[in-house]
Amino acid sequence: MALDPDRFDEAPHATLSQRIRSRTARVAVIGMGYVGSQLALAQAEAGYHVLGIEVDPVRLTQLKLATDLSSRIAGGSLQLTNDVQALSTADVIAICVGTPLSRNHEPDVGPLCSAAAAVGSTLHPGQLVIVESTVYPGATEELVRGILDDRGLVCGEDYFLAYAPERVDPGNQRYRFRNTPKLVAGVTPEAGSLAKAFYSSAVEQVLEVSEPRIAEMAKLYENAYRAVNISFVNEMMLLCHHMGIDVWEVLSAAESKPFGIQIFQPGPGIGGHCIPVDPFYLSWKAREYGFQIGFIEQVARVNWQVARHVVQQVSTALSDSGKSLRNAKLLVLGVAYKADVADVRESAALRILPELRKLGAQVRYHDPLVAELEVDGEHLRSVDLTPDALASSDCVLVLTDHSGVDYEAVVRYAPLVYDTRNATRLQLPSPNVLRL
Secondary structure, eight states, X not given: XXXXXXXXXXXXXXXXXXXXXXXXXXXXXXXOSHHHHHHHHHHHHTTOEEEEEOOOHHHHXXXXXXXXXXXXXXXXXXXXXXXXXXXXXXXXXXXXXOOOBOTTSOBOOHHHHHHHHHHHHHOOTTOEEEEOSXXXXXXXXXXXXXXXXXXXXXXXXXXXXXXXXXXXXXXXXXXXXXXXXXEEEESSHHHHHHHHHHHHTTOSOEEEOSSHHHHHHHHHHHHHHHHHHHHHHHHHHHHHHHHTOOHHXXXXXXXXXXXXXXXXXXXXXXXXXXXXXXHHHHHHHHHHTTOOOHHHHHHHHHHHHHHHHHHHHHHHHHHHTTOOSTTOEEEEEOOSSSTTOOOOTTOTHHHHHHHHXXXXXXXXXXXXXXXXXXXXXXXXXXXXXXXXXXXXXXXXXXXXXXXXXXXXXXXXXXXXXXESSOTTGGGOSOTTEEEO
């Protein structure tokens, strides 16, 4: 679509503000993963015309078949494309690409730079660019603005730049996009006000902070808080194991205190697209100032320690029942990183299954939400959870506590169950069940 030169007058901010408030602004979302697709859907439902840009052909095909997007696509308020040149037609552009880690646990900003370069290639006066991707403090102004300024336009006068960290929690039925408060911060005051107006159409509460670094740091703090506390409870679990103390009863007792404590649950490790990754953006940036955040480094150590503990405990449980881990038939229940989501990114299963296979175990899995999983270059497929599948397994290993699984049947038919999520608590005590 050709750019209409008459759409903008000599005051880009005023023109864009009016278009946002009247919801006639055209919105583009770069990166239609879970975060981007939720934003695109929410803004389409708010009345904007939204263009979702996804360069991964497989993902683009999946999006076109997604039931939650289908009505908006059919109605014309949401369009999907892999053509980044379509950015030239947008008034508001949100960058929602992933920000992974390198093998050395350092930020991989390649996807973010590529997205910013795509925006810069068509940048013109009167556009608002919002970064939603998780970044280190300073990245919006140092990295993204640097790329966009190469276009020759003036930030805060010709175009506007803001940061608004995503806060999507997959599977959370209580807090969705609309009722989760949104943080925004503009590189300039004008950008902040535009971003706040844009999100206010789809979110109940929008909080504007003074600068992008505040919002960037807040996002990292949120995820580091969860990573550190989950690692701490897992370390407590390991200690309780060595001391012969039931960690689940300890947590239930501690939870009775009505103040000063929040209970986190132990498990086989930290997973997901944020919590295991984002804190390392903070520790990496801290080193630039000669500062080391020991808590975050400990997160990675505990994550691997817990995975090794699970493998060792499965081996010990089999040995106690007169069997060896080598050639044992293991059925893993759940490979997603958390209950009732289909996401396997950074899942504990991706650490534990390869270790079990390396030690000679025959591993199958069942996950009602994950049909296929690649382990050591091999594609595994989810098997049906039948009484025969349970009974023919030497051990059933619960890694994800999906609510749709019949755990009563699991305990009834499986000769041995090792439960890392306390999913079988209603069936306890049971002589064939061991817990993390």
